Amino acid sequence: DFQELLVRTEPGSERHRGLTWLICDMRSPGVEIRPIRTMLQDEQVNTVFYDEVRVPRSNVVGGIGNGWATALATLSFERGTGFIGDQLELYERVRRAIELAGRVRLEDGRHAIEHDDVAERLASLKADTMAIRSMTLASITTAERTGVPGPEGPLMKLMVTATHKALSELVAEILGWEFLEFDGDRSTHPWTYEFLWSWVFSIAGGTSEILREITADRLLGLPRAR
Numbered sequence: 001d002f003q004e005l006l007v008r009t010e011p012g013s014e015r016h017r018g019l020t021w022l023i024c025d026m027r028s029p030g031v032e033i034r035p036i037r038t039m040l041q042d043e044q045v046n047t048v049f050y051d052e053v054r055v056p057r058s059n060v061v062g063g064i065g066n067g068w069a070t071a072l073a074t075l076s077f078e079r080g081t082g083f084i085g086d087q088l089e090l091y092e093r094v095r096r097a098i099e100l101a102g103r104v105r106l107e108d109g110r111h112a113i114e115h116d117d118v119a120e121r122l123a124s125l126k127a128d129t130m131a132i133r134s135m136t137l138a139s140i141t142t143a144e145r146t147g148v149p150g151p152e153g154p155l156m157k158l159m160v161t162a163t164h165k166a167l168s169e170l171v172a173e174i175l176g177w178e179f180l181e182f183d184g185d186r187s188t189h190p191w192t193y194e195f196l197w198s199w200v201f202s203i204a205g206g207t208s209e210i211l212r213e214i215t216a217d218r219l220l221g222l223p224r225a226r
Contacts, residue, residue: 001026003048004074005055006067019067021074023059030054040196041184075206076153086201087136087160090167091129093194097171098122100191104174112174121170128163132156154211155219161202161211168195 003024010018026033030053035043062070101113101122112118135156142148171191172179182192202208216222 004071006071009064009067016068018065019071020064021061021067021070022055023061024053024055025059028053028055038196038200040193040200045200073148076148084136084140086164087132087156090160090164091133093164093167094122094126094129097167097174098126100171101174106174118170118174121166125163125167125170128159132159132163135159152219154206154214157205158208158211158215161198161208164194164201165198168198171195 003026005022005024006019007022008018009020013019024031030051032049032051034047034049036045036047037043038045062073098113101118102111104112106112106115113122135152139152139156168191172195175191179192179195182189182196186193206214213224217224
């Protein structure tokens, strides 16, 4: 229904300067939305075109020319508290993967969990999800105290993305050819759906490459990449 729209309102400005953050009504005249069908067989991603779209000045958030600071605030929520559901659900997925490894037999007849490599990787993934859950609780506490999530949001999002993908790849190895069967129905092929979604997850809310840059800059104080 509405879109966070970051536009350049100061001619000749560069990079993050001269930007303004707007609330754009997606039903405004001139807005055209073209859905993109993904490999998940859904249309959660779209291409949006604007043809002389007018947005009222009352829809400005944070002041004209201060859009970058406003965007950083909204992104801190998207990458932090906005991913709480995904962060907590990831812990449950690891639990289900451990149960799956205890049921599926590999080519040598042993259950997957009986293989040292599989057991070690599952243990590592469980430890990662426990760390992510602890970071989530800390982030919630920070947001409750200050009103804004802390700077660890990009790192949390990066960890969730990496763990999600590593878990999906391990389950793919456990299930074998069965994992490749997918007709777009999440209920019948949940693991395959989650694997495909892990690639979308690595882009949503900022690509993993961008999040590494932010983590290095704001959390670790490292020199910026040129």
